[in-house]
Amino acid sequence: MLLLSKTFILIVIGAGAVLVGRGWKAYMLAWALPGLGHWWLGERKRAVLIAAAVLGLLFGGVLIGGIDSVDQREDGPWFLAQAWNGPLVFAVDFANEELLKKPGRLGELMSSPAPPKAPGGPPTEVFVSSLKGIGVVNDIGTLYIALGGLMNLVVMLDAASRARRNGEEDA
């Protein structure tokens, strides 16, 4: 679906940079690495606290739910929120695609429990990784990373706002 594709999400993030105007550098730095926008503005202590919390949610989520917690193809709406964590979350999605969904990398591909052509089942036989998350911990991991992403959006907007204010004071 176009609205949930990585390209569209990156366009939305880029469009945000245009909308915030003069604070776009701090906004994009905060997306590139959580806390970096505030660090660039000289708010070092604030930056460290933000980085610790946002990255804590990201790595905590992956630790709890596994790398399958980030799955743009199968959990597109969740990825829409997770993408605001920055390139790191795109790397986790890439790792999920490369390590879990391709045979012979990590774990093994197993036939899906749902038999093909059964009512409610897939039309053809589906193979899933033996490391795929199907329980509540995977949901919790997904939630951690999605909430971390949405909170980083708040951080990005704050960094842009502070950058604009600093610019006005300098002028």
Place this chain on the structure above:
Amino acid sequence: MTDPVSILAVPTLAWIPFASPMPPPGAWWWLLALPLLIAISMIWKAVRLESLDRYWPQVFGMAAQLFLGMAGLTVALLLLVRFVIPLLPVE
């Protein structure tokens, strides 16, 4: 052919941190909300506070408020489902 039970059992048999989901915490799953609430409070207070002098008391205060709010909602929903809804007429 692989039976569904073996797929369900895999995460508890060999947990590979950061690759596979952690073993299910069972009845203690709700404790996983605590780090989440603390991290959200850390981010919010880092953004909102002008001075970071009283940062940690503010963070833990907000996290406690969120936790109590969620616990209150849980109790309210429990009362609704267990006691109020059964009182409704069937027809």
